[in-house]
Amino acid sequence: MKKLFYKILCPVDPGDDLTSVDVACALAQERSGAVVCLLYVIPVVISSAPGVNPIPISQEEAEAMLRKIAREHLEGKVPYEIYTKVGGEPGNVIVEAVKEIGADSVVMATHGRKGIGRLILGSVAARVVRESPCPVLTVRIR
Numbered sequence: 001m002k003k004l005f006y007k008i009l010c011p012v013d014p015g016d017d018l019t020s021v022d023v024a025c026a027l028a029q030e031r032s033g034a035v036v037c038l039l040y041v042i043p044v045v046i047s048s049a050p051g052v053n054p055i056p057i058s059q060e061e062a063e064a065m066l067r068k069i070a071r072e073h074l075e076g077k078v079p080y081e082i083y084t085k086v087g088g089e090p091g092n093v094i095v096e097a098v099k100e101i102g103a104d105s106v107v108m109a110t111h112g113r114k115g116i117g118r119l120i121l122g123s124v125a126a127r128v129v130r131e132s133p134c135p136v137l138t139v140r141i142r
Contacts (some may be wrong), residue, residue: 002098002104005137009103011039011128015116016109017141018062021073027137028078035079036051038066039097044087055139059084091127098132 012022012103021038029036040062057065066082083101085093098106110125129136 002134004105007037007101007103007105008034008099009037009039009059009094009101009106011041011097011106011108012069013091013109014040016111018069018073018109019141020107020109020139021069023137025074025077026108033079035081036072036074037081037083037101037103038070039083039085040066040095041088041090042084043084045119059086069104075139085123089120090129091124091131094124094128094134095131097141098134103134104133106136108136108138109141111141126142 007025008024010021012021013016021036028036028095036101042059042062045056056084062084063082067117070080070082081101083097085097094108097103106128108125108128110123110136114141125136125138129138
């Protein structure tokens with residue numbers, strides 16, 4: 001069996017609780033040479049309104065946001081890498097990122113929505129759990 005928690009992909013949404021980053025850090029601290037790979041999927045806004053920027057945050061802004069999260073949660077504790085991907089359905093993008101960077105595990109937040117909320121909003125975490133080629137640890141946020 002492949003060793004786990006040496007290259008941990010940790011997708012983040014800066015508007016959410018970042019407990020998943022702290023969990024990924026704690027797991028990486030248990031492994032010599034482990035690295036946490038922060039990922040932010042930059043959303044693309046679909047609008048026909050004139051003057052609406054389809055990408056509400058630039059790649060530079062996204063990278064700066066990830067560097068700030070890394071400084072606050074990882075720096076001095078574990079090695080880390082940052083990745084950004086533009087557009088696409090976040091669950092699919094995360095699964096593709098697992099393959100691209102060679103992650104052996106994923107640690108990500110989940111809102112734990114049920115019923116109509118899940119039906120309307122879907123579940124990024126559920127898709128990643130179903131489709132990821134490696135184990136996924138979900139961290140419930142409020």
